[in-house]
Amino acid sequence: MRRIWIVFFILVSVYLGILIRLFYWQVIESDRLRVEAAKQYALTLTLPASRGAITDTSGTSLVMSQPASLVYASPAIIKDPITFVDKVASVLPVDSKDLLGSLGQKGRVWVPVAHKVNNEVSEKLKALRLDGLGFENDSLRYYPEGSMAAQLLGFVGSDENGNDKGYFGLEGFYDRELHGKDGVIAIEKDVRGAPIVIGDTKRIEPEHGSTIRLWLDRTVQYDAEQRLREGIEKYGAKEGTVTIMDPKTGGILAMASYPSYDPSQFTQFPKDVYKNPIVASSYEPGSTFKVLVMSTALDHKLVTPDTVIDESGPAQVGEYSIRTWNNQYHGNITTTKVLEYSSNVGMVSVSKLLGKDLQLSGIHAFGIGKETGIDLEEESSPELRSDNDWKPIDLATASFGQGIAVTPIQMVRAVGALANDGKLMEPHVARQIIDQKGRVIDIKPKQLRQVISPATSHIITEMMIAAVDNGEAKWAKPRGYRIAGKTGTAQIPVAGHYDDKKTIASFVGFAPADDPKFVMLVTLQEPTSSPWGSETAAPLFFNIAKDLFVYYGIAPQ
Amino acid sequence: MATKKILSSLYFFIPATALILIVTEIFATNELVSEGRKIHDVDLKIETVSNENDLLASQIASASALATIQQKAKDNGFIKPANYLTIGPETVAFHLPQ
Numbered sequence: 001m002r003r004i005w006i007v008f009f010i011l012v013s014v015y016l017g018i019l020i021r022l023f024y025w026q027v028i029e030s031d032r033l034r035v036e037a038a039k040q041y042a043l044t045l046t047l048p049a050s051r052g053a054i055t056d057t058s059g060t061s062l063v064m065s066q067p068a069s070l071v072y073a074s075p076a077i078i079k080d081p082i083t084f085v086d087k088v089a090s091v092l093p094v095d096s097k098d099l100l101g102s103l104g105q106k107g108r109v110w111v112p113v114a115h116k117v118n119n120e121v122s123e124k125l126k127a128l129r130l131d132g133l134g135f136e137n138d139s140l141r142y143y144p145e146g147s148m149a150a151q152l153l154g155f156v157g158s159d160e161n162g163n164d165k166g167y168f169g170l171e172g173f174y175d176r177e178l179h180g181k182d183g184v185i186a187i188e189k190d191v192r193g194a195p196i197v198i199g200d201t202k203r204i205e206p207e208h209g210s211t212i213r214l215w216l217d218r219t220v221q222y223d224a225e226q227r228l229r230e231g232i233e234k235y236g237a238k239e240g241t242v243t244i245m246d247p248k249t250g251g252i253l254a255m256a257s258y259p260s261y262d263p264s265q266f267t268q269f270p271k272d273v274y275k276n277p278i279v280a281s282s283y284e285p286g287s288t289f290k291v292l293v294m295s296t297a298l299d300h301k302l303v304t305p306d307t308v309i310d311e312s313g314p315a316q317v318g319e320y321s322i323r324t325w326n327n328q329y330h331g332n333i334t335t336t337k338v339l340e341y342s343s344n345v346g347m348v349s350v351s352k353l354l355g356k357d358l359q360l361s362g363i364h365a366f367g368i369g370k371e372t373g374i375d376l377e378e379e380s381s382p383e384l385r386s387d388n389d390w391k392p393i394d395l396a397t398a399s400f401g402q403g404i405a406v407t408p409i410q411m412v413r414a415v416g417a418l419a420n421d422g423k424l425m426e427p428h429v430a431r432q433i434i435d436q437k438g439r440v441i442d443i444k445p446k447q448l449r450q451v452i453s454p455a456t457s458h459i460i461t462e463m464m465i466a467a468v469d470n471g472e473a474k475w476a477k478p479r480g481y482r483i484a485g486k487t488g489t490a491q492i493p494v495a496g497h498y499d500d501k502k503t504i505a506s507f508v509g510f511a512p513a514d515d516p517k518f519v520m521l522v523t524l525q526e527p528t529s530s531p532w533g534s535e536t537a538a539p540l541f542f543n544i545a546k547d548l549f550v551y552y553g554i555a556p557q
Numbered sequence: 558m559a560t561k562k563i564l565s566s567l568y569f570f571i572p573a574t575a576l577i578l579i580v581t582e583i584f585a586t587n588e589l590v591s592e593g594r595k596i597h598d599v600d601l602k603i604e605t606v607s608n609e610n611d612l613l614a615s616q617i618a619s620a621s622a623l624a625t626i627q628q629k630a631k632d633n634g635f636i637k638p639a640n641y642l643t644i645g646p647e648t649v650a651f652h653l654p655q
Contacts (some may be wrong), residue, residue, distance in 0.1 A: 050611075066615045067608040122609035137604075188591075222623045374614055555643040 003502055015057060043189040048137055049180030050238025052209030054153060054170055057431065061408035063171075063263075065209075068140035069122040071113040077101045077345045077423070081088055081373040087131065088113060091124045097517065116140045139164075147262040150219050151276035152255045152429065155263040168274050170212060170429060172377030176431065180209035208436040215251030215431045220244060223547045224256040226521075229349055231540040232258050236528030237505075241278050242419065242544065243408050247416035247510060247519045248427030249445040252374070275378050282382040282405040283523065286490030286533070287325075287342045288508045289401030292414055294339060295460040296362030299422075299452040302353045305336045305463055315348040315394040322348050325489065339467040344400040351399035359395055366414040367424060368406055374427045375443075381407060402490060402498075407522050411508060414451075416519040418461060419484070419510035421454035423447050452549055465513050473507070473538035478546045480556025484516075485541065487533035502526045507535035507541040517552055520544065 010419065012040040054063040069113040071092070078084050080104045089096045092114050116138055117125070125133060141156045154169025183206030195218045198276045224242040232240050244254040248322035257277050261269035274280070292375055311333050324343050332549040338346030361371070367383030377444075382405035385394070397403035406414075409427055417424040426446040452460075464484035468477055473487050488506040491498035505527050520541060527536040619625065 060621065061614075061618045064615060064618060065611070119608075137608075142615050142618075144615065144622045146622065146624060147624075217621060438560050550641055 007336060009357075033354070041188050042186060043149055044184060046184045047183035047185055047204075047206045048139070049182050049206035049208050050139055051141070051156070051164060051180060052176075052178040052211045054212045054214065056214055056216050056221075058212065058217070060218055062214070062216075062218065064142050064144070065139045065259075066142040067088050068117065068138045069117045069119075070115050070136040070138040071122070071125060072136065073099075073103060073111045073113055073118050074132045074134060075105075075108050075111060076132075078103060084130055084132065087128050087130060088125065089510040091121060091128070092117065092546075094246070098498050117332075124367045126462055141264065143262075145218060145222075147260055148218065148225065149216065149255065149262045150260045151257050151274070151278075153263060155266040155274075155294040157266070166377075169276060170214075170376065172366055173375050174212055174430065174433075176208040178508070180213065181207040181209070182281070210436070211434040212430050213432040213434060215246065215249070215253060215427065216255075217253050218284060219551060220548065221254040221256065223551070224254040225260075227540060227544045228256045231522075231524065231536070231543075234529065235505075235524055235534070235536040235540075237526060238524040239277070241290060241408050242411045242520065242540075243278050243521045244518050244520045244544075244548075245412050245416055245427060247419035247425070247516050248411070250342050250416070250427045251431060251445070252427055252429045254516060255429075264395065268291075274546075276376060278408040279372075279374055279376050279379040280407070281527075282407050283504050283506075284404065284493065285401040285406050285411055286488035286504065286506060287344075287401055288340070288397070288411065288415075288486045288488035288506050289404065289406075290339060290347050290509075290523075291418065291460060291464055291486050292366050292368075293347060293362065293399045294463065295337065295418060295452050295456055296358065296365075297335075297350050297354050298459050299456040300354070302358075303335045305334065305459055308332045309335060309338055309343075309346045309349045309494050311338070311341075311343050311345045311349075313345075315345045315396070317348060317393050318391075318453050320393050320396075321395060336463050336466050339463050339486065340470045342471065348396045348400040352396050356387075356390060356395055359399070360390065363398070363404075365424075365449070366417065367448070368404070368410055368414065370410075372407075372409050372413050372427050372470055374409055379407075379409070381410065385528070401488060408523060412519055412521045415508045415521070417451045417511065418457050419516040419519050420457070422450050422452040424451045424455040425501070427439050461513050464509065468509065472532070472534035473542075476539035476542045481511060481545075481549065481554075482513040482557065483509055483511040483542075483545060484513040485511075485538075490535040501531070503531040503533075505531065505535075505537040507533055507537040509541060509545075511545055512548075512554055512557075517554065518548060 051065045053065070055061050081100055085096050085100050088094060094113060099113065102108065120142055122135060137279035152169050154167055156164050156171055157167050159165040166172045166178060171178065183204045186202040224244060228240050228242050231237070240258045241255040242254065245252050255276070255278050259273055261273045266274065267455055305379050310328050313329055314321045322344055324345055326427050330337070330341060333341065333343070333346060335346070335350065369381060371379050371381045393402070394403055413424065415425050426448055428443055430443055432443065461484045464486055465482050468474065468483050468485045471487065477483060488508070490504045491500065492502045492504060504523060504525050506521065506523045508521045510516040522537045522541045524537050530536055
C-alpha cells in the first residue's frame, strides 16, 4: 500500500512539475515566444520613402535623390578580417583600424561600413565578391548643377538617430515636406524566406517626399553667380552678394553669395559658410537707404522732387558735424539733386523735416528691424533700438544709412515696394509644393501692406532714375534703358568706431523702371580696387542687368 | 427501388467529390504558395528598374546642367556676343489699328 502511495505522489509531483513548466512557457514567457515565433514566419521590410526634389521655376531639378547603398559587414561570416578590410579600403575611404576593431568586437553581428555609397562605388565593392559584405538600400542627395545656390538650398545631414534631416536654406525650412514617410510591408514567409501569398499581409505604402518648385530661374542664378565671382576678383572684395527678386510677387529669382560651398561635400567646408548671408548677416546700407527715407518724406508731402535744400556746408546736429562723402557742397539744391549727389547733408535736412516719429514710422513700415518671413531656415534680423532710444544724431545718420543695420533681403524687399506701386511683398523662394500624387499647392504671393502711395512710388522712381543717369555711376549704366537705382558706400563699424579704409559697397535698383521685371541688390565687402559703390557694386549691377535684359528680351527704349 | 439506387450512388459520389475537391485545393494552395517566390523576384526587379530610372534621371539632369552646356558650347566654338542688336517695330507715318 505504501509503495502505491509513493508512486502516486511521484506521479502527482511530475504532473505538477509539468503544469508549472507549461504555465511558465505559455503564460509568463508567452509574449517573448510569440515575438520569436513571428520572427521565424513573419518578414518585415521597410519600403523607403525617397526625399523630394527641389526644382527651379521651369521644373529643372536643382536637388534630387539618387539611389545609394548602405554597406555593412557581417563579422560572423568573415574568415580573414585583415584581408577583408584591406580590400574594402582599396575601394572605400574607410578608417581600416576602426573597421578592424569593430569587426573584432565580441557579439557584433552587423557592422556598418559606409552610408550613402553611390552606385559606381557599390558596383566596385560587389565585384570584389567578399563574403560578409552586404548592401542595403539607401539614398544620396545629388546636385546636378553642382554648388549652384548652395546657401539657398541648404544640405541634408543626419539627426541624432541617424535619419536624414535638412539643415539651412530650403532643405531645413521644408524638411517635413521633403522628407516623406517610410512604408512597411509585413508578410508571412516560408522556410526559404519567400513570401507566402495566401498568408497574412500588411502593407503600408511609403509617402514619398513632395517636390518643391521655386521662383528661382537657374539661368539667372547661374549668371548672377558667375558675374559675382568676376566682380569679387576684379574689385578685390572679400565677400559679396547678389539678390534678385520679382517686385510684383516677392518671388526670389536669384540669390548668389561668395564665398559659398558644395552642399554634396558640406563637411569639408567651414561651418560659418553654411548660413546664407543674404538672410542671416547684417550690414549698414549706407546711401542706398536714402531712397527709403526720401520716399517717406515725399509720401507725407513734406518735400517734392523740386523742394530746395540748403547744402552750403556741413550739417550741424548737436555737437556733431555731418559732411558730404566728398566734402563738396553745392549750395541750394533740389531733393532730386540730393539723391544725384548722394548728399548726406541734404538727407539730414530731410530727416529734420520728417521728425523722429515720421522717420521711425517710415523705417518700421518698410519692415526694417523685422524678419521678412522668407522661407529659409536661418533668417534673422538685427534689432533696431527702441523708439525711445533714438537721439537726434541717430536719426540724422540713419537718414543716410549709417548707424542702422539691415539684412540684404530686408533692403531688397523695401526697395521692391518702391517698384511695386508702394506695396510691400513678402519674399518667397518656393512657388509650389507638389506631392507624390501630383497635387499642387500654390504658395501665393503675399502683400503685407501699402507702405507709400502709388503716386509717391512713381515720384521716387523718377528721382532714382535721375540718380542713375546723372550720379557717380552714370558711366557704367547701359544705354537706352530706364533704370532706377542708388549707390551706397558704408563704412564698416569696428570696435565702436568706423574703419576709414574698409567699406561695404552696394547698389540697389530695379528695371525697367516703368514696368519693373526685377529688383536687385549687389553688395561687395571691403573692395580693394576702390571703396566706392559707384565704382564697384554699380558696374557689377549694370553688367548683370544687361544680361537680364537680353535674357528677358527687354529691348532698349 | 429506384430511390434506393439513387441513395446508394450518392453514398459513393458525395465522398468522392469531397475527396477530389480536397485534393484540388491542396494542389492549388501548393501552387499559390510557390508563387510567393516569383512575386518576391518581381518586386526585386521593380526595385532594380526603379533605381535604374532614378540613376538615369540623375544622368539626364547632369547632362542638362548649365555648366555642362556652357562647357560644350565653348568646346564647339560658341562665344558670347559682344553686342546685341535690337530690331524694334518699324516707325511709319500711319498704320491701321489692329
